[in-house]
Amino acid sequence: MTPRPLPRPVHPYKDETTPSFIWRLETANILRPGQLRTLLKRNRRPWIESLAAWTNCDPDVLELAMPQFVQPDLDPSLRWKLAGRPTRTTHTVACNRCTLARGAGRFVQIYSTHEQVICPRHRLWLGDGVTGVTDQLSIRDTPEITTAWHHHKNLITRHGRSGVRKAFHIASVINWRWYDRFHHFTAATDTYDALAAKQPRHANSHAIVAASLYPSIVNLTAAMASPHWAEIAHSRRPDLFLDRISAEITDGWHPRGASDPLRHWMTEDWLPGFRGSDTIRPSAPR
Numbered sequence: 001m002t003p004r005p006l007p008r009p010v011h012p013y014k015d016e017t018t019p020s021f022i023w024r025l026e027t028a029n030i031l032r033p034g035q036l037r038t039l040l041k042r043n044r045r046p047w048i049e050s051l052a053a054w055t056n057c058d059p060d061v062l063e064l065a066m067p068q069f070v071q072p073d074l075d076p077s078l079r080w081k082l083a084g085r086p087t088r089t090t091h092t093v094a095c096n097r098c099t100l101a102r103g104a105g106r107f108v109q110i111y112s113t114h115e116q117v118i119c120p121r122h123r124l125w126l127g128d129g130v131t132g133v134t135d136q137l138s139i140r141d142t143p144e145i146t147t148a149w150h151h152h153k154n155l156i157t158r159h160g161r162s163g164v165r166k167a168f169h170i171a172s173v174i175n176w177r178w179y180d181r182f183h184h185f186t187a188a189t190d191t192y193d194a195l196a197a198k199q200p201r202h203a204n205s206h207a208i209v210a211a212s213l214y215p216s217i218v219n220l221t222a223a224m225a226s227p228h229w230a231e232i233a234h235s236r237r238p239d240l241f242l243d244r245i246s247a248e249i250t251d252g253w254h255p256r257g258a259s260d261p262l263r264h265w266m267t268e269d270w271l272p273g274f275r276g277s278d279t280i281r282p283s284a285p286r
């Protein structure tokens with residue numbers, strides 16, 4: 001039996017995750033949580049067919065909004081259209097002011113790319129540590145975070161997405177290890193204090209620490225993603241590279257010792273927990 005449209009259809013939000021879309025559909029139609037998911041699992045048809053029928057929506061429209069429903073062997077023209085959109089590597093909660101403005105409610109979970117850490121329009125933090133709408137703290141009084149975000153995007157233009165994503169991943173691991181060991185350096189402390197002063201309810205949350213570390217992570221990403229600086233870092237005379245890091249991030253301290261995470265990267269090109277590309281490529285991977 002073909003599923004029939006539900007009384008209150010829901011429009012998909014761009015790059016919305018499947019659980020988020022199903023949750024919004026259930027909530028709008030006052031259904032039990034998990035009720036539609038149970039039906040989807042019971043029906044032997046592709047999920048997109050049922051979702052399209054319930055929402056009275058063309059499957060093509062759903063696929064364009066939510067590329068996770070597109071078959072891997074899709075036609076090249078559609079793949080070309082979806083190039084650059086996020087894969088299922090990273091997800092976040094979409095800016096709640098943007099989702100409200102577009103009639104999608106306050107909570108929409110979306111797949112995102114690694115540089116989607118702020119909403120530039122509403123100046124909200126959407127990056128690491130944000131698991132719900134209440135974690136989306138305001139970055140209006142800390143322009144260094146928005147400046148770092150522009151820098152991050154420029155790095156992608158200059159060095160390519162793949163290299164910057166790798167460098168950003170390891171730069172995050174390194175900055176968090178330094179944070180665990182030393183707490184933080186001056187730049188991050190100043191940003192943290194400015195964020196916490198206006199929004200004390202966020203004090204000590206993962207999101208506020210992540211937002212405070214972000215400018216330092218981007219600075220380290222810039223040094224690591226640059227082929228010129230990476231070559232110095234991996235050479236036998238890495239002093240210039242270490243000088244740059246100590247001047248820009250670590251308050252004059254030169255990372256040293258076998259257990260230091262940056263030195264580990266310099267000697268072994270360490271990349272723990274890296275999950276590959278975060279965007280759909282124009283042609284299918286071979």
Ligand SMILES: [Zn+2]
Nearest residue numbers: 095098119122
């Ligand atoms: Zn927004």
